[in-house]
Amino acid sequence: MQNPMRILSSLTLAPTLVLALATTLPAQTREEIVRSDKEKVQREGFWMYNDIPGAFEEAKRTGKPIVVVLRCLPCHECVKLDDELVDTDPVIRPLLEQFVCVRQVATNGLDLDLFQYDTDQSFAVFFLAADKTIYGRFGTRSHRTDWMGDVSLKGLAEALQGALDLHADHAEVKDALAGKRGQPMEVASPERYPSLEDKFTDELDYQGDVVKSCIHCHQIGDAQREYYWHAKKPIPDKVLWPYPHPKSVGLIMDPNEKATIKEVSANSIADQAGLRSGDVIATLDGQPLLSIADIQWVLHNTDPDGGTVPASIQRDGSPVDMQLRFPKDWRRAGDLSWRVTTWGLRRIAAGGMVLEPSTRSDPQSAAGDNATMALHVKRVGKYGAHGAAKRSGFREGDVITSFDGRTDLSSEQELLTYVVTSKQPGDKVDVTIKRDGKDLTYTLPIQK
Numbered sequence: 001m002q003n004p005m006r007i008l009s010s011l012t013l014a015p016t017l018v019l020a021l022a023t024t025l026p027a028q029t030r031e032e033i034v035r036s037d038k039e040k041v042q043r044e045g046f047w048m049y050n051d052i053p054g055a056f057e058e059a060k061r062t063g064k065p066i067v068v069v070l071r072c073l074p075c076h077e078c079v080k081l082d083d084e085l086v087d088t089d090p091v092i093r094p095l096l097e098q099f100v101c102v103r104q105v106a107t108n109g110l111d112l113d114l115f116q117y118d119t120d121q122s123f124a125v126f127f128l129a130a131d132k133t134i135y136g137r138f139g140t141r142s143h144r145t146d147w148m149g150d151v152s153l154k155g156l157a158e159a160l161q162g163a164l165d166l167h168a169d170h171a172e173v174k175d176a177l178a179g180k181r182g183q184p185m186e187v188a189s190p191e192r193y194p195s196l197e198d199k200f201t202d203e204l205d206y207q208g209d210v211v212k213s214c215i216h217c218h219q220i221g222d223a224q225r226e227y228y229w230h231a232k233k234p235i236p237d238k239v240l241w242p243y244p245h246p247k248s249v250g251l252i253m254d255p256n257e258k259a260t261i262k263e264v265s266a267n268s269i270a271d272q273a274g275l276r277s278g279d280v281i282a283t284l285d286g287q288p289l290l291s292i293a294d295i296q297w298v299l300h301n302t303d304p305d306g307g308t309v310p311a312s313i314q315r316d317g318s319p320v321d322m323q324l325r326f327p328k329d330w331r332r333a334g335d336l337s338w339r340v341t342t343w344g345l346r347r348i349a350a351g352g353m354v355l356e357p358s359t360r361s362d363p364q365s366a367a368g369d370n371a372t373m374a375l376h377v378k379r380v381g382k383y384g385a386h387g388a389a390k391r392s393g394f395r396e397g398d399v400i401t402s403f404d405g406r407t408d409l410s411s412e413q414e415l416l417t418y419v420v421t422s423k424q425p426g427d428k429v430d431v432t433i434k435r436d437g438k439d440l441t442y443t444l445p446i447q448k
Contacts (some may be wrong), residue, residue, distance in 0.1 A: 269325065392442050
């Protein structure tokens with residue numbers, strides 16, 4: 001019999017190979033992808049399909065735990081673990097057989113009080129008990145297309161085994177798992193958000209245009225932000241900066257393990273707490289961890305204004321207790337640029353412009369080392385609300401040196417955050433730019 005860890009080691013490059021080979025296959029339309037997935041999965045019979053209520057009933061009957069895979073099918077570039085490879089992996093398949101397995105390809109009707117996760121990704125996994133206790137989550141993303149440092153088949157296998165271990169001790173660990181359930185969301189399910197309620201129902205329309213009937217994961221995040229923005233309320237930091245990646249607090253985690261630290265960034269929150277490379281985080285805020293996504297869950301629920309989070313560490317086989325201390329506005333050290341929902345924020349706050357820090361070599365850059373703000377206009381939208389900046393006079397290549405009197409906004413996300421936490425739809429701001437050596441000022445509308 002082959003060594004399972006050797007098998008897993010040989011598969012670390014397999015997702016890359018599978019995805020590379022997939023590019024040579026005939027392209028399918030989104031409609032074909034969605035319909036063929038349903039036909040294939042239901043024909044094979046291993047996964048329950050879009051039937052979470054049925055999975056809970058089956059779990060009660062069998063005593064098995066549940067694994068729910070949330071998968072946004074049309075989002076090609078976001079694919080992390082190839083579905084076929086996960087199903088046939090010689091280590092993962094036997095683990096999956098110990099679960100009630102559900103493949104959920106739509107968020108229509110999804111219970112948002114139970115299934116809370118980073119909706120800017122198209123692959124998320126939940127491990128649960130029949131009584132809706134959450135054992136953990138799996139699935140992390142910190143880049144639009146590069147996922148190698150966030151998830152792996154080894155890591156998924158570790159999370160599956162960890163969930164089985166927790167399930168075996170359900171009665172003893174249930175209280176420690178209470179924090180894995182979030183507070184109620186603004187609405188019970190995605191289609192009830194005001195911006196979605198007139199466009200979608202609580203189920204997919206397989207009799208009609210199934211793709212257009214599907215609420216994509218990222219649309220939940222868009223709708224949540226718009227819920228506050230359209231009510232003329234500041235978008236909360238927890239909503240604007242969701243699910244902070246561990247690296248934003250200095251933790252570079254090993255994607256092949258549940259919660260093993262690969263590296264700690266100097267002078268970071270993690271470094272100041274005393275965490276080291278090789279440490280295993282057994283619990284964070286009292287919660288046992290199955291994956292990087294579980295760390296994100298704890299960070300997501302840590303106060304944006306700062307606070308202290310306890311961590312229980314295994315170091316060289318011995319337990320060590322530590323405290324992570326978070327300063328005010330700690331979440332804003334993260335990166336919003338890769339998120340799909342940033343597209344909507346650019347419409348609201350920048351009239352459809354895509355901005356990046358200007359360099360000294362930029363011919364339009366504000367002259368001298370004393371310039372405190374210099375945001376290069378990388379792209380200007382052309383159509384609809386995303387063309388507002390173009391219609392106001394902005395061009396690609398301009399450099400913004402002042403925004404609403406502020407000259408200290410050094411990044412696109414600082415500018416976006418400033419607008420959605422301090423302005424309202426319908427406001428207007430004066431924006432000074434540098435173009436051909438001249439200072440020009442245009443008025444930019446803040447939009448819905």
